[in-house]
Amino acid sequence: MKLTFEEYQPRQVVHVHKRVDGPWFWTRYSAHPYVGCRSGCTFCYLRGGRYLGKRDPATFDTLIQVKTNVVERLRSELSRLERDVLACGDWQQPAEDRYRLSRQMLEVAHELSFPVFIVERSPLLERDLDLLKALSRRSWVGVVISFSNLSPRLKAAFEPRSPGLQRRLQCMERLASAGILVGASLMPIIPFVGDDTAHLDEAVRMTAAHGGKFVLGAGMSMEGEQAALTWEAAGRLEPSLPGRWRKLYGNEPDGTPSSSAPREYKARIGQQVRELCERHGVLARMPRYIPEGPLAVNKWVAERLFLKCWELDLELASPSRVWAYRKAAWTVDVLPRSIVDIHQQQPGTGLRRLPEMGEAVARDIERWLLEWPAMRKERVRAASPSTFGPLFDAPEEKP
Numbered sequence: 001m002k003l004t005f006e007e008y009q010p011r012q013v014v015h016v017h018k019r020v021d022g023p024w025f026w027t028r029y030s031a032h033p034y035v036g037c038r039s040g041c042t043f044c045y046l047r048g049g050r051y052l053g054k055r056d057p058a059t060f061d062t063l064i065q066v067k068t069n070v071v072e073r074l075r076s077e078l079s080r081l082e083r084d085v086l087a088c089g090d091w092q093q094p095a096e097d098r099y100r101l102s103r104q105m106l107e108v109a110h111e112l113s114f115p116v117f118i119v120e121r122s123p124l125l126e127r128d129l130d131l132l133k134a135l136s137r138r139s140w141v142g143v144v145i146s147f148s149n150l151s152p153r154l155k156a157a158f159e160p161r162s163p164g165l166q167r168r169l170q171c172m173e174r175l176a177s178a179g180i181l182v183g184a185s186l187m188p189i190i191p192f193v194g195d196d197t198a199h200l201d202e203a204v205r206m207t208a209a210h211g212g213k214f215v216l217g218a219g220m221s222m223e224g225e226q227a228a229l230t231w232e233a234a235g236r237l238e239p240s241l242p243g244r245w246r247k248l249y250g251n252e253p254d255g256t257p258s259s260s261a262p263r264e265y266k267a268r269i270g271q272q273v274r275e276l277c278e279r280h281g282v283l284a285r286m287p288r289y290i291p292e293g294p295l296a297v298n299k300w301v302a303e304r305l306f307l308k309c310w311e312l313d314l315e316l317a318s319p320s321r322v323w324a325y326r327k328a329a330w331t332v333d334v335l336p337r338s339i340v341d342i343h344q345q346q347p348g349t350g351l352r353r354l355p356e357m358g359e360a361v362a363r364d365i366e367r368w369l370l371e372w373p374a375m376r377k378e379r380v381r382a383a384s385p386s387t388f389g390p391l392f393d394a395p396e397e398k399p
Helices: 070-078 095-099 101-112 123-138 152-158 165-177 197-209 224-237 241-248 263-280 296-314 319-333 339-345 359-369 372-382
Strands: 004-008 029-031 063-067 086-088 116-120 141-146 181-186 215-217
Touching (some): 063 095, 070 101, 086 101, 095 101, 123 165, 152 224, 165 181, 165 197, 181 197, 197 215, 224 241, 263 296, 296 339, 296 372, 319 359, 339 359
Parallel strands (some): 029 086, 086 116, 116 141, 141 181, 181 215
């Protein structure tokens, strides 16, 4: 397939998220130099939605649009934004070999002391290890190495042009050895062929063996062009697989089609990944970057609230209970005042007067605030990947 590059200059390159991406990557901003990807993985959700704009989804891996002004625009736009985590760069080949824009974006982040998050399938990221180390010392860097599983058979079926799996693990090991916070993203976990204990255990075990500190796992979306290509690949792999997927996603004559697997399935997979992380000594969530200052406690409490949402989802708690914690997390995360001050100045009532703050959530926050003084030195600025405190509450004793 012929690859074409199309250069252009957008008016804006930084996307400001409405809310922080918790409890996943904890990003507030994102900026990327290319649109489209040569790897062309069939299951990539970016083939659909708003990512390609009005482009034909079939050109996802044959046309790479290059934002030639991304470095200048990034510097200008970040200088006007509050410092928070920026998802940055794209080390795909051959685009990055040719344009080297991702490295220049890291240089801007370093110049402005912006914390950076990177999710990457390409080991080309190693090229910029010197800059990542410098940025980590000045601010913060979190890296997720992405792979669905470590099966050569599944890679050949669904992502034949993506970088080698062993090279990705080697990249993880080099980053970890350099003191960079790094983990793995099992996204997507492929239903019925990649979601068994053997595949998941291998991925988590090898992450731990290569210095990864955490593993994130998520299911596979099925929408538009991406779904069609993934179903085709599944049929070539196992003729019965597309039918099983159609049943899972409700894509049958008597079903209700969904782009997402049922909640029960996702909870089962999430529980499996969490148990394997505990077995192999890694975290099941990525620790959040927490800056210095009086509002650090707000970010930490919001993290706990987002993690509570995730735990409740895995337990299949009622959606209303999950939403109660999520809405409270959104409230706390953007509070302009320290939640400690609010609680101390109005004990028993201050927290409960905040928007979207229910009684049960307020009680949890009051309990967590007792832990903050001890946690502060460990969590503020997240200087070392090994110093993160516990992410989850111990089970409450039953009366």
